[in-house]
Amino acid sequence: MPFDHDTVVGFSKSFGLFYLVALSVIALVWTYWPSNKKGFDEAAKRPVLEEEDRPWRG
């Protein structure tokens, strides 16, 4: 495969499309995966929790 302008353009126009679609699907599936919901809900409360302003020591 020659490494010329047309090849590079052809590659970016085809592969570029597919990998962005794939990444979007992964992001969406992960976000809406039912078992992830609990973690998200807890994380969302993080800034508003009224707790001691200290690091956790264990």
Added chain:
Amino acid sequence: MIADLTRAERLWAMLILGALGLIGLAMAIGGRNDLLGIHGWIVLAAGLGGFIAVMRGLDAPEPSAERLNEYYDAPTRVGLILTLLWAVVGMGVGFWVAALLAWPDMTFDVPWLSFGRLRPVHTSGVIFGFGGNALIATSFHVLQRTTRARLPDQISPWFVLLGYNLFCIIAASGYLMGLTQSKEYAEPEWYADIWLVVVWVVYFAIYMRTLARRKEPHIYVANWYYMAFILVVAILHIVNNLAVPISLGSAKSYSLFSGVQDAMTQWWYGHNAVAFFLTAGFLGMMYYYLPKRAGRPIFSYRMSIISFWGITFMYMWAGSHHLHYTALPHWVQTLGMAFSVVLLVPSWASAGNALLTLNGAWHKVRDDAVLRFMALAAIFYGITTFEGSFMAIRAVNSLSHYTDWTIGHVHAGALGWVAMITFGSLYSIVPSMFRRERIYSQKLVEVHFWLALSGTVIYVFAMWNSGVIQGLMWRTYTESGGLTYSFIDSLVAMHPYYIARAFGGLLFLLGALTALYNVVMTIRMPAPAADDAALDIPAKPALQAGE
């Protein structure tokens, strides 16, 4: 600062500062016939001054192990003050260049007072000085609170904060002397660029090391934005600044890129600097401080994740909208345009998420100027991104490009979004950071808010008007096909708008000065009697009138 360091860290600090001093000396000697030499002296002074300061504190008692029970906030405190100082400098110079555009004689034939040298002092001063320090200071604060882990050590945060400010000083002083590699927002020369890479790698390492010790399993979304900011800025910075200096004793270098590749690399950098410096990092701020101040969790956590990935995927491809109608291949322009338009979706998802979080807490927005700063920032973020997506359409860009419309868009984003979210976040942590019960004067916060809002509105409307008039005058033809207006005609038409813009900018600058005064007075207020009790206050916003 030095008392916080363990003995081993003090020795490390001396080693680093000593090495910095030696590098400065080498630059001063190698570049003695060049402007590089002057920067060598600045670096030498910074290294030597720091070295002596640490040496004098070397035998001070070591910090107690108790410190590990608290977050390490000293770098955040210093960062907040540096943020305000750079705000005053950067916006002060912004006001000055705005005045120069209205009254160009004010350069008084002094080279370093010329528009071309002062303009980058403004842009770097506000973006890197003001914005960058705000991002570093708040990221350390947010990172520790959301992971419940203390920063990994006491020395690397200082290295990042102070090293970064050294970069800013080298940059700004270089512009005044006429040093620039003439890439917008990436003007500093090769040696400053290398230094920034070192600082940035340490910054990212702090993030990773703190996250590795986190207590919370899930990494709160604000950190994702901060990390995207750090990581992507590193990539952009390294690629766009690839250059070969003409010699080690010279400040001048030549870029690895030329022609249209150079232009595309520069605007890939430029637009992603907007995306990851002026947007992602500040979204991190918004996603933490806005829910916290409002006392309500973010409206939709899932939406925040989707907008995160949307912004990260799409911004990367939008840079070519800066190069419409140039030698850049047509399809690349179209690609940039298409991605810019779709970009509106994740952008509005973030702005909407913020506003929907406030839905039900509007009484707080009404009573609390700090929360109002943040609410307004979200609104301006929505306006600016809508405008950006619109301007990226090639036909629209043919009107807006090269005109003040771009400047209006920039400052709707910079004043309305970046500066407002920064001031809001800053006010919300200043009392707890400096262990005071409240901000010195709630009234002055209110004054600042109205100065900032009216300044932004005046600035942006002046530029929108002037930009559209400019664009239209440049494309009005006579019946015989010639241009109706000369360039000078359009310049004369701009004059009143330039005066209005300078006035709006002045109001905004006065607001920043008010903030500086208010914060200094807060620090000078007596500390509350029981120091221990004060440690716990950040959960609640400071007392509000009418609450």
